[in-house]
Amino acid sequence: MxxxxxxxxxxxxxxxxxxxxxxxxxxxxxxxxxxxxxxxxxxxxxxxxxxxxxxxxxxxxxxxxxxxxxxxxxxxxYESLGTARWKIMFDENENPLVYQGNNALCRMFHYAYEDFSSGFRSFLSYVHPDDVNKVKQSIDRFKALRNLNEQHDDEFRLRNSDGEYQWVHSIGKTIWQENGKIKNVCGIFIDINKRKQKEEKQRRIIDGLANEYVTMWLVQPDQTCELCRYKYAEWVIQEAIEMFGKINHYTKSIRDYAERYIDEENRAAFLKDTAYERVLKEIQENPIYQVIYQRNTYGQRAYYQISFAKLDKNDNSFVMGFKDVNEVVLEEIKKNNQLEAALHKIEKEKDILDKLCSDFTAVYFVELNSKTFESVHISSNTNAEDILRKQVFYNFDSYCMRYASSYISESDKKDFLDWFKCENLKKNLTENNRITYHYQSFSNKSHQKYFEAQAIKVKEDEKHCYALLGFRYIDDIMEKEKAIQEQIQKAYEEVIESNEIISAIAKSYCHIYLGYISKMVNIF
Structure with missing residues (x-):
């Protein structure tokens, strides 16, 4: 043969x-x-x-x-084109009996030919459990197709040889016997797995944002727009949604929206932030791109937010959602105003502090309860500078003890430490908001040794007591006072000497007069 x-x-x-x-x-x-x-x-x-x-x-x-x-x-x-074809053969009672798939179909799911040339029940074992009823219902629909030109299509999942499920789009037509009974159903599979995976990813992103955003739009690479989520809210403008969908082009729809609902002074910035190219660039670099804007609806102004999220790294599709952020933005504006006022106050206080520091060689900000402190200003060539360069202090009492042991004489040390002790400072500042203390130290590099300390209470509450301590040298004042004291002492000694002379003379005379040109003064 x-x-x-x-x-x-x-x-x-x-x-x-x-x-x-x-x-x-x-x-x-x-x-x-x-x-x-x-x-x-x-x-x-x-x-x-x-x-x-x-x-x-x-x-x-x-x-x-x-x-x-x-x-x-x-x-x-058909085989060379890779078209995955299938055929279902029926028995005399119109029950599906045999399922056959061609080589292209077997290659699609990585099976041997005989795996897809078996009983219909065996074929159903490859169908995803959630789609089995859908496939069975498709058989009933095929039985209802009496017109030869009619076809039925559906989408379901089939398990491949790796145990994973792939989505297919099934299209089929019915072939009838002369007696009017169904003979076969022939059709093809189109692999839609990638599209379904993309749609599933889109659904997860949209579902993740849906709780936060009231209206959500799916924008395709050709800029067509599809409303994919909507829930009622008082601030939503139904007319805006209808116009957005009617225009059905992202750039044109955004421009129309801006002309209708964005004030002219804010419109250019809004269109720049929401420009199609800008959105694509931002969502390439960040998971979510957000734009906050002010909308004017019939004279009522409020703040809203548009969020953009990329759906697929392989194309330019994205989703955008709208939500009301008016209360949040107004609260932020209020906080910013308060912050600006606080900064202005701080700057003003800083100016005062700078002027204060120009008169003082050292300024400290002390919390008297915890004894922590901060050096606000330390002049160069001072004893304080020498100490703080060599050692870091966190306790003001410890710092004062270190200073006293190095620069205060033994006879003045106790009085010095008693005055600067945080506990005593707090007590004295309770009675007076400003207290002053003078002391003498060993000369510093600038040959200064006389100082005045001023303590001012800044703020006090249940937990804290803040004070500002400033130190300035008063050597020039002390020199003047010393000169005045010397003059007073000299004058006093001259008076004493004059009195002694007069007393000696008085022993020999009955009357003594201190004569001036204009008058005579009776001394005794």
């Missing part, structure tokens, strides 16, 4: 190929390693034939399927 076929049907130039295929020992040795062999040869009439040899049973390696197909036939063309 094989020899007759070779002689009468196989073109002479292809007979060597045909003979190699007919070597059964060679074929079965190859099928042990591969599941399929393919050979091409031409018949006498020039028709190109493809011979596919496939293992039929894993239990019996001697069993195989030999399929001869014409490469110029419709079947071969």
């Amino acid at each position: 094989i020899d007759e076929y070779r002689k009468h049907f196989v073109k002479e130039s292809y007979r060597s190929v045909f003979d190699a295929v007919m070597d059964y020992g060679y074929v079965y040795s190859v099928l042990k390693e591969k599941s399929e062999l393919c050979y091409l040869y031409r018949k006498m009439d020039g028709d190109l034939v493809k011979l596919q040899i496939k293992s039929y049973s894993k239990q019996d390696e001697n069993l195989s399927i030999w399929i001869f197909t014409s490469e110029e036939s419709d079947e071969a063309i």
Whole structure:
């Protein structure tokens, strides 16, 4: 039989190929390693034939399927295009009996041919459990298609050889017998898995934002807009939603929205922030891009927020959501105004402090309860500078003890420490908001040794008591006072000496007069 076929049907130039295929020992040795062999040869009439040899049973390696197909036939063309075709055959009672899939369909799910050429019930085992009823309902719909031109399509999931489910778009038509009963349903599968994965990702993003945003739009790469979420809120303008969808083009819709609801002085900034190119750039760099704007609705102004989120890294689709942020923004504006006022007050106080520091060699801000302090100003060439350069202090009492041990004489040390002790400072400032203390230290590098300390209570509450301590040198004042004291002392000594002279003279005279040109004064 094989020899007759070779002689009468196989073109002479292809007979060597045909003979190699007919070597059964060679074929079965190859099928042990591969599941399929393919050979091409031409018949006498020039028709190109493809011979596919496939293992039929894993239990019996001697069993195989030999399929001869014409490469110029419709079947071969469909196969070359990769169209995944299927057929369901029915019994006399119109029950689905056998399900068959072609090679392209098997390749789509990575199965062997025989896996998709079995009973219909076996086919259902590949369908996702949530989609089984949908597939069964599709069979009933096919039975209802009496017009040969009618078709039914559906989408469901099938399990591949890796155990994962892939989405397919199924399209089929019904073939009827002469007696009016259904014979077969033939159709194709279109792989829509990537589209479904994209839609699922979009759904998760939209669902994640849906609780926060009232209206949400899906913007496609061609800028068409689809309202994908909406829930009622008093501030939503129904007319704006209708116009956005009617225009159905992101850039044009945003421009129309701005002209209707954004004040002229804010419109340019709004259009710049929401420009299509700007949005694409921002969502490439950040997960979410947000724009806060002020809307004017029939004279009522309020603040709202648009948030943009990218849906797919492979295209320019994105979702945008609108929500009311008026209370939040107004609260932020209030806080900012308060902050600006506080900053202005701080700057004013800083100016005062700067002027104060220009008169003082050292200024400290002390919390008297915890004894913590901060050096606000320390002049150069001072004893305080020397101490703080060598050691860090957190306790003001400890700092004062270190200062006293280095620069205060032993006789003045106790009085000095008593006055600067935080506990005593707090007590004295309770009675007076400002107190002053003078002391003498060892000379610093600027040859200053006389100082005045001023303590001012800044603020006090249940937990804290803040004070500002300033130190300034008063050597020039002390020098003046010392000169005045010396003059007073000299005058006093002169008076004493004069009195002693007069007393000595008085012993010899009855009357003594201190004479002036204008008058005489009776001393005794």
